[in-house]
Amino acid sequence: MKKSASSKIIIVLICLYLVLPLILTFLYSIFTEWNEVLPKGLTLRYYKDILLDGNFLISVIHTIIVSIVPFIICTTVVLLALYVIVVYHPEWDKYTQMLCNIPYAIQGVILAISILSLYVNAPQPFSNRFVMVVLTYCIVILPYIYRGLKNSLDTINANRLIEAAQMLGANKFYAFFAVVVPNILSGITIVAMLSISMVFGDFVIVNIIGGSYFQTTQMYLYKKLFQSGQASSVVIVVMFGIALFMSAIMNSLKNKGRQNRKETN
Amino acid sequence: MAYISFENINKYYGENHVLIDVNLEIEQGQLVTLLGPSGCGKSTLLRCLSGLESITGGKITIDGVDVTNTDPKERKVGMVFQQYSLFPNMTVTENIAFGLKMKKMSKSDIEIKVLEAIEMVDLLGKEKAYPANLSGGQQQRVALARAIVTRPKVLLLDEPLSAIDAKLRKALQLSIKQIQRELGITSIFVTHDQDEAMIMSDVIHLFNNGVIEQSGSPSNVYTNPKTKFAAEFIGHYNIISSEQFHRITGTANSVFENVAIRPEAMEISLTPLEEKENFYQFHAVVVNHLSHGNVLRYNVEVNKVQLQVDVLFRSFYLYENGQHVYISVENRNCLAI
Numbered sequence: 001m002k003k004s005a006s007s008k009i010i011i012v013l014i015c016l017y018l019v020l021p022l023i024l025t026f027l028y029s030i031f032t033e034w035n036e037v038l039p040k041g042l043t044l045r046y047y048k049d050i051l052l053d054g055n056f057l058i059s060v061i062h063t064i065i066v067s068i069v070p071f072i073i074c075t076t077v078v079l080l081a082l083y084v085i086v087v088y089h090p091e092w093d094k095y096t097q098m099l100c101n102i103p104y105a106i107q108g109v110i111l112a113i114s115i116l117s118l119y120v121n122a123p124q125p126f127s128n129r130f131v132m133v134v135l136t137y138c139i140v141i142l143p144y145i146y147r148g149l150k151n152s153l154d155t156i157n158a159n160r161l162i163e164a165a166q167m168l169g170a171n172k173f174y175a176f177f178a179v180v181v182p183n184i185l186s187g188i189t190i191v192a193m194l195s196i197s198m199v200f201g202d203f204v205i206v207n208i209i210g211g212s213y214f215q216t217t218q219m220y221l222y223k224k225l226f227q228s229g230q231a232s233s234v235v236i237v238v239m240f241g242i243a244l245f246m247s248a249i250m251n252s253l254k255n256k257g258r259q260n261r262k263e264t265n
Numbered sequence: 266m267a268y269i270s271f272e273n274i275n276k277y278y279g280e281n282h283v284l285i286d287v288n289l290e291i292e293q294g295q296l297v298t299l300l301g302p303s304g305c306g307k308s309t310l311l312r313c314l315s316g317l318e319s320i321t322g323g324k325i326t327i328d329g330v331d332v333t334n335t336d337p338k339e340r341k342v343g344m345v346f347q348q349y350s351l352f353p354n355m356t357v358t359e360n361i362a363f364g365l366k367m368k369k370m371s372k373s374d375i376e377i378k379v380l381e382a383i384e385m386v387d388l389l390g391k392e393k394a395y396p397a398n399l400s401g402g403q404q405q406r407v408a409l410a411r412a413i414v415t416r417p418k419v420l421l422l423d424e425p426l427s428a429i430d431a432k433l434r435k436a437l438q439l440s441i442k443q444i445q446r447e448l449g450i451t452s453i454f455v456t457h458d459q460d461e462a463m464i465m466s467d468v469i470h471l472f473n474n475g476v477i478e479q480s481g482s483p484s485n486v487y488t489n490p491k492t493k494f495a496a497e498f499i500g501h502y503n504i505i506s507s508e509q510f511h512r513i514t515g516t517a518n519s520v521f522e523n524v525a526i527r528p529e530a531m532e533i534s535l536t537p538l539e540e541k542e543n544f545y546q547f548h549a550v551v552v553n554h555l556s557h558g559n560v561l562r563y564n565v566e567v568n569k570v571q572l573q574v575d576v577l578f579r580s581f582y583l584y585e586n587g588q589h590v591y592i593s594v595e596n597r598n599c600l601a602i
Contacts, residue, residue, distance in 0.1 A: 156353065163317050164350035169338040169367030170409065182354045 022240060029233035045078040046230045050238065059220040062241065066130075066216060067199040068207065070137035070193055074145050077138075081148055083176045086158050093150070100146040103139050112136060112208035129213040138204055141195035150195070152187025153180065193247055200243055266329065268293035268451055269314070269366040269419060274323035276309055276475075283309050285475040287323070292469075296445050296452045298462040301472030302498065305456045310472075311421050314453070315339050316413040324386060327418055338367070343417035343450075347424040349404045351396040357383070357407050358392045382410040385444060402433040409441065412449060420445065420452040426461065438464050459499045463487065471495055488527075493602055496525035502600075503572045510599065514545045521601035528575035528597035533563060535583065537591045546593040551584045565592060 028034055032041030050056050085092050105112070115136050125131045158180045165175035181188075203218040210216065217239050224232040267290035283306045286333035291297050299307035314325060316337035324449050332340045343364075351360050361382050365375045373524040383389055386406040396404055406424055412420060422441065424580040426434045443451045443463055446459055459467050462469050471479045471486060471494075479486055479495045490496035493504055502525040510516075510524040532538070537546060549565040549572070556562075556578065563574045563584060574592060 157348075160346065160348060160350045161352060164344075164346060164352070165363070166317065166337045167315060167342065168345040168364035168415070170363075171336075171338070179352055183352070185354075 008152055009087050022237070025233045026165050026237050029230050029237055032230070045086045046228070046234045047238075050231060055215070056217070056220055056235070059217045060238075062214060063200060063216040063218070063239075064242070064246075066133055066214075067196045068136060069134050070199060071139055071145070071195050073134070074138045074141055074195070075149070075188065075191070076144070077183065078145050079177075082146075082153060086153060086180075087162060087172050087176060096146070097150075098225045100143050108140070108202070108204040109208065111139065112205045116209055129210050132209050133206055133214055137199050137202075137208055140202075141198060142207065143252070144194050144198070145191050148187055148191035149184065152184035155187075156180070186254045189250050193202050196246065197243060200239075200246075267291060268328055269453075270324075270326045271310070271314075272324040272326075274310065274313065274325070275321045276306070276313060276318070277321045283475050284313070285318070287475070287477060289470060289477065289480075291451060291453065293328075293451050294449045295467045296454060296465060297468045297470065298454045298456060298466035299470050299472055300456060300459060300462040300499070302457055306397070306475040307398065307457075307472045308423055311423055311453060311455050314340075314419070315342050315344050315421055341415075341418040342421060343412035343415060343419070344421040344423065345405070345408045345412045345425045347427055349396070349401075349408045351404055351407055351411070353396055355396055356393050357388060357399070360396070360407055361411045361414050364411060368415065378414055382414040385413070385447075386410040386440070387445045401429050402437060405429060405437065406440075409444070413444065413450065416448070416469075417450065420450045422452060422454045424455050424457070427456070427458075434461070435464075438602060441465070462499075469499075471497075471499065490525060490600065490602060491593040493523055496600070496602055500527050501573070502526060504602075505570060505572070513547050513570050513572075514599075515547075516545075523602050525600045525602050526572070526594060526598060528562065528573040530558075531572070531592050531594045533565070533574050533576055534591050534593070535584075535588075538593050541593075543596045544593050545596065545599065549590050549592045551586055551588045551590055553586050554583065559575045565590065566591065 003242060027039060029046055030042060031039035032043055032045075033039060081096060085096060115132060118128045119132055121127065158176070161179050161183065162172060162175040165179045166172065170179070174241065201218065203222065206216050207219055207222070210219070217235065221232055221235045221239070224235055269289075269291040271287050271289040274284050274287040274289075275282070287306075287310060289310075296387065299309045299310060300519035309318060313320045314327075316332070316335060316339075323333070324331060327340060327342070344393070352363065355363070358379055361379045362375050365378055370378070380459055383392060388403065388406055388410065391399065391403065396407065396547060408425070425441070426437055429437060438461060441454075454462075456462055456465075466483050468480065468598065469483055469486045470477050473494045479491045481489075486495065487500055490502065496504055505513075505524050505526070506526060507521055508597065533549075538544075540546070547567050549567040552564040552566050552571065554561055554563045557575075559578050561576045561578045561583070565572050565574055
């Protein structure tokens with residue numbers, strides 16, 4: 001009993017520690033002044049200003065696109081690579097792992113500047129800023145996606161399922177994508193949440209590569225920091241809301257299958 | 266002509282020669298067991314027949330068709346794996362229907378055949394359950410239904426009962442045998458359990474180090490082991506050297522190397538039995554005894570040679586350790602190997 005109460009207190013304290021900055025940011029965004037103990041001038045004016053700002057909406061759309069597209073590209077490429085590794089060449093795994101770990105060692109600034117200097121004069125579409133940003137993020141999230149998907153495949157023993165499907169008349173490619181991949185959907189969802197949140201919060205890479213050509217919410221926020229504290233707080237709260245919404249969707253997708261299984265039993 | 270034939274099958278894993286010139290013929294409708302210890306090559310041979318493994322040399326035919334280099338799906342072979350290998354995201358019905366969908370059968374035909382298969386393996390009421398919510402025995406029955414629903418030419422069972430508890434295993438052994446008889450599917454069963462092999466099989470092929478040591482009916486293999494390995498593996502035989510045999514029986518030396526005597530072929534008594542022709546009888550001392558459920562196994566010593574003697578546990582009387590007893594055994598139960 002005592003143990004349960006103490007663990008609850010610890011959880012509540014951790015939750016408070018995590019939520020408190022957000023609550024304060026939100027409070028700051030709905031008052032015009034906060035120079036004394038209590039804030040003054042309750043208003044939603046800053047929300048109205050930001051949400052009606054076309055630049056903000058465009059930057060939100062840009063952020064969502066550059067968060068999701070690299071994940072889709074990278075996951076597709078890694079799944080195809082893993083198909084070859086799992087089915088035909090398991091001995092290649094160690095080399096692929098090594099290759100996929102390289103981005104860990106490269107700092108964002110160095111990566112962004114290197115790509116910019118290498119591709120800025122390249123022919124289209126490689127010199128297109130959007131393409132450059134997306135492909136750079138593909139490199140950044142590659143280690144997380146590879147490791148996450150490989151672990152998921154190891155957990156379900158993909159080879160065993162492929163062999164079973166083969167014995168029932170499926171070819172290896174069909175067996176991998178129609179039998180194995182649906183069984184690692186929860187792993188894919190976790191990888192998606194990890195990589196999308198990472199890109200969602202990035203400022204360095206998109207600022208260097210995208211610059212004035214391609215604005216995301218992080219860059220928008222950076223500009224607002226010099227204009228108004230309340231406005232930047234609004235941007236932070238809205239971004240948090242969007243991230244929370246995206247996480248909730250992915251979480252519900254992950255739990256949907258599990259829930260269905262429980263209900264049928 | 267045999268229904269399934271393996272001709273000079275060789276298989277290497279790198280430098281490791283796991284199947285060495287295996288020649289094997291299986292008749293249609295038989296339930297054949299590949300029996301042997303772990304790593305002897307029995308599962309590899311099964312996987313070579315399924316097409317999941319390629320062979321290094323030789324030829325495999327099923328129903329007169331050379332399938333040596335064909336894909337698994339072309340071979341019309343069903344397989345039940347040791348770890349069930351059910352698809353976790355599919356229900357019992359979906360798992361069983363998978364093979365039929367691959368055959369592009371109509372939805373109504375699939376429904377009928379799946380229901381038949383579910384009835385056959387006694388899983389009615391579990392149609393919508395997921396594998397994670399089934400017991401090991403139920404999962405294995407789904408795996409069996411999934412393998413037979415497509416009516417394959419050959420059913421392969423790769424140690425399907427090894428992960429199941431003893432009581433359920435016995436029930437499933439009978440269930441598999443009954444279904445196999447009912448459908449008449451030629452089946453190959455891989456196991457390392459000699460009792461299981463004896464119960465299930467029409468024919469046993471005993472494997473050791475990539476070669477078939479002995480083939481025959483269960484009773485034939487059990488009562489007439491041809492090699493020391495066969496005697497040790499299949500019947501817990503007492504294997505004694507020719508010299509030891511002559512020391513305890515008092516007979517003259519012969520040319521054979523070893524003598525194998527089944528523990529249950531010997532009789533133990535407190536007083537000498539009446540002298541009979543074609544029987545050996547000798548004096549022994551009980552060293553210890555172990556209970557194996559319905560069987561008592563006595564370790565006795567005869568002229569510094571240790572023997573095991575099995576007795577049915579039908580009375581409360583036990584021979585004490587150190588007690589002097591008499592052992593008698595029929596001549597024909599002392600096999601020269």
